Amino acid sequence: MAQVTVTIDSKTYRMACEEGQEKHLTELAGRFDRYVGHLKGEFGEIGDLRITVMAGIMVMDELHELQRRMRGLEAEVETLKKTRDNALSKVDKVDSDITEALIEVAGKVEKIAGKLAGGTDH
Numbered sequence: 001m002a003q004v005t006v007t008i009d010s011k012t013y014r015m016a017c018e019e020g021q022e023k024h025l026t027e028l029a030g031r032f033d034r035y036v037g038h039l040k041g042e043f044g045e046i047g048d049l050r051i052t053v054m055a056g057i058m059v060m061d062e063l064h065e066l067q068r069r070m071r072g073l074e075a076e077v078e079t080l081k082k083t084r085d086n087a088l089s090k091v092d093k094v095d096s097d098i099t100e101a102l103i104e105v106a107g108k109v110e111k112i113a114g115k116l117a118g119g120t121d122h
Contacts, residue, residue: 009051
């Protein structure tokens with residue numbers, strides 16, 4: 001287990017994390033520290049715990065909004081997949097119809113060619 005020291009609101013915290021996750025944890029702590037700093041700038045010194053709770057709620061609000069947007073995008077992807085599948089199905093049907101028509105036309109051309117070839121022998 002790796003350890004990293006992060007700073008939030010000018011206080012340092014030693015935290016454990018999985019090997020290789022040190023940079024990620026440091027970046028997350030930095031982002032959270034910016035939330036705390038923003039709130040302190042707006043509200044002043046209203047207590048560490050209160051600022052931390054407010055920052056946590058802001059993070060959760062952002063997460064909630066991203067999850068809502070993700071659900072919307074997932075629904076849009078599903079709609080696009082269905083549209084694609086319908087279009088591919090129609091293309092397959094058109095290809096099949098064209099193939100059948102070409103086979104029918106080829107058969108008629110062969111009959112005509114056979115009659116023409118047979119008619120020139122007489």
